[in-house]
Amino acid sequence: MNRALLTMPATEVAALIRSRELAARDYLDSLRARIEEREPLLKAWETLDLEGAYRQAEALDKEAASGKLRGPLHGIPIAAKDVFCADGLPARGGLAALHDYVPDFDATAVARLRRAGAIVVGKTATTQLAYVDPAPTRNPWNLEHTPGGSSSGSAAAVADGMVPAALGTQTAASTLRPAAFCGLVGLKATYGRIGRKGMFLLAPTLDHVGLIVRTVSDAALFLSAMAGKEEGDPTASGRPVGEYLSAIANPSPPRIGFLRGLFQERTQPETWARLEQSVEKLRASGAIVEEVPLPADFPLILDAHQVILVSEAGVSHFDTFRRHPDDFRPQAQVLMETSQLVPATAYLRALQIRRYLQGGLGALFNGYDLLLTAVATGPAPRGLEWTGDPVCAIPWTFLGLPALALPMGLGSQGLPLGLQLIAPAWQEERLLAGARWCEMALAATPDLLAQEAHPA
Amino acid sequence: MDSPRYPDAEEWKSLLTRAAQARWGEEAASRMQSLLERTAASIRAVMDYPLPGLEASSFVLPGPDGEER
Numbered sequence: 092m093n094r095a096l097l098t099m100p101a102t103e104v105a106a107l108i109r110s111r112e113l114a115a116r117d118y119l120d121s122l123r124a125r126i127e128e129r130e131p132l133l134k135a136w137e138t139l140d141l142e143g144a145y146r147q148a149e150a151l152d153k154e155a156a157s158g159k160l161r162g163p164l165h166g167i168p169i170a171a172k173d174v175f176c177a178d179g180l181p182a183r184g185g186l187a188a189l190h191d192y193v194p195d196f197d198a199t200a201v202a203r204l205r206r207a208g209a210i211v212v213g214k215t216a217t218t219q220l221a222y223v224d225p226a227p228t229r230n231p232w233n234l235e236h237t238p239g240g241s242s243s244g245s246a247a248a249v250a251d252g253m254v255p256a257a258l259g260t261q262t263a264a265s266t267l268r269p270a271a272f273c274g275l276v277g278l279k280a281t282y283g284r285i286g287r288k289g290m291f292l293l294a295p296t297l298d299h300v301g302l303i304v305r306t307v308s309d310a311a312l313f314l315s316a317m318a319g320k321e322e323g324d325p326t327a328s329g330r331p332v333g334e335y336l337s338a339i340a341n342p343s344p345p346r347i348g349f350l351r352g353l354f355q356e357r358t359q360p361e362t363w364a365r366l367e368q369s370v371e372k373l374r375a376s377g378a379i380v381e382e383v384p385l386p387a388d389f390p391l392i393l394d395a396h397q398v399i400l401v402s403e404a405g406v407s408h409f410d411t412f413r414r415h416p417d418d419f420r421p422q423a424q425v426l427m428e429t430s431q432l433v434p435a436t437a438y439l440r441a442l443q444i445r446r447y448l449q450g451g452l453g454a455l456f457n458g459y460d461l462l463l464t465a466v467a468t469g470p471a472p473r474g475l476e477w478t479g480d481p482v483c484a485i486p487w488t489f490l491g492l493p494a495l496a497l498p499m500g501l502g503s504q505g506l507p508l509g510l511q512l513i514a515p516a517w518q519e520e521r522l523l524a525g526a527r528w529c530e531m532a533l534a535a536t537p538d539l540l541a542q543e544a545h546p547a
Numbered sequence: 548m549d550s551p552r553y554p555d556a557e558e559w560k561s562l563l564t565r566a567a568q569a570r571w572g573e574e575a576a577s578r579m580q581s582l583l584e585r586t587a588a589s590i591r592a593v594m595d596y597p598l599p600g601l602e603a604s605s606f607v608l609p610g611p612d613g614e615e616r
Contacts, residue, residue, distance in 0.1 A: 388596070391592055391593070391596055393589075394588070394589035394590075394592035394593050395589070395592075395593055397585060397586060397589040398586070398589050398590060398593050401582075401586050421578070424578075425578055425579045425581075425582050426582065428567065428570075428571050428575055428579055429563075429567070429579055429582045429583060429586055431570060432563050432566045432567060432570065432583075433586065433590065434590070436594070437590040437593055437594055440593050440594055440596075440598075441593045443598055444593060444596055444598065447598055447599070
């Protein structure tokens with residue numbers, strides 16, 4: 092096992108494979124050894140297809156030898172949360188009722204990554220239905236702690252060096268929170284930026300494709316491969332896709348609006364203190380960071396999100412629940428039962444409120460490139476029963492705005508901490524450029540493998 | 548005519564709890580209590596929020612190109 096490769100960003104690995112300094116097969120050898128060593132402890136995977144991955148790697152190496160590269164991800168292994176369909180691999184979403192379901196097609200996100208040259212190594216563990224009943228996955232930084240959820244296996248697998256990137260989803264905080272808990276970059280693009288065909292939905296007007304990677308540059312690379320209109324998916328927008336890799340090439344210091352309010356009230360003091368330190372570091376490095384007050388009705392977002400989530404989940408899984416109620420774990424069962432009782436007037440009112448707030452809250456960005464606040468209320472909680480408080484990420488999921496989790500080092504318990512950056516709708520270039528600048532200024536991305544080699 | 552009176556959070560909770568008992572049974576309603584309470588409070592907040600007139604009379608749903616209409 093070449094340990095230096097295990098936490099190398101995907102952009103760097105891709106460059107090595109492109110220049111034929113590294114064969115996709117040899118890279119996969121290192122990842123496989125790591126998976127075999129650590130998976131019994133971490134339980135990050137629902138399905139592994141190493142045999143298939145080797146077949147893909149060998150084919151890609153042959154193509155590279157003949158001068159053909161499929162795309163910017165040529166030879167890069169990835170994982171997909173087990174709510175995405177991938178041709179030939181079981182898709183369960185944590186539901187026993189789907190035990191025998193093996194799709195013969197790829198979800199849009201998976202297909203686009205494959206088209207860019209990525210290798211699908213397998214499917215990662217998820218909370219049931221991407222809701223809250225936990226997966227058995229443990230946090231690589233401390234096995235006694237949750238990796239967060241619902242994209243639990245995706246975050247654990249990337250943090251541990253099993254794959255350089257993984258697909259997740261986000262309906263509340265399910266990509267950014269596990270990314271933060273595991274010391275990684277998490278990206279949720281604007282609602283509609285990435286197609287969702289072949290992805291199990293929980294609450295269709297809230298569900299986003301998510302991405303968990305090591306660096307902002309990796310996020311730009313993968314988003315470039317996945318973004319854009321998709322035939323047959325009415326929620327995938329035809330808006331022009333940005334030049335994400337160009338945007339991060341030479342970023343300027345951003346103008347940042349810093350949000351306190353309910354975010355500070357709900358965040359543990361040590362985590363908030365680290366956030367304040369990070370803000371000071373960004374200011375000292377040249378960013379303009381000013382406090383932006385939240386409007387009094389901002390917390391209403393949490394209520395409207397709750398009404399929409401509960402209502403839509405009941406429809407998404409109505410038939411499966413009717414046929415297989417016993418396959419639903421306790422929280423998912425309660426969700427399905429409660430969903431049948433919410434008045435339609437409340438659901439429609441919540442949709443109206445979202446539209447209204449989407450218009451009004453755009454003013455938060457006046458004079459600023461980005462907003463910054465906490466991404467999670469603390470480090471990963473101890474135990475596997477609870478995947479953590481989603482409150483800090485819910486507003487941006489609800490509004491459909493692009494948001495990114497960025498590491499800000501380790502806390503006193505030795506667990507990763509993160510911050511959150513948010514951009515206006517469709518401004519992923521601005522988000523990634525600002526995040527890249529902040530990433531360089533903070534230089535606070537923890538490296539689990541380095542920590543293993545030289546424990547504090 | 549007096550303004551219609553809408554339920555407060557306690558009343559929403561009671562309404563949902565009674566509906567849960569009738570639909571899913573006493574035992575299930577007991578399991579559901581925590582989510583019922585949270586959802587009741589959210590329904591109350593959503594129904595009480597004073598939207599401006601135009602917003603309150605319009606519905607916006609995704610159009611065929613994914614943009615909202």
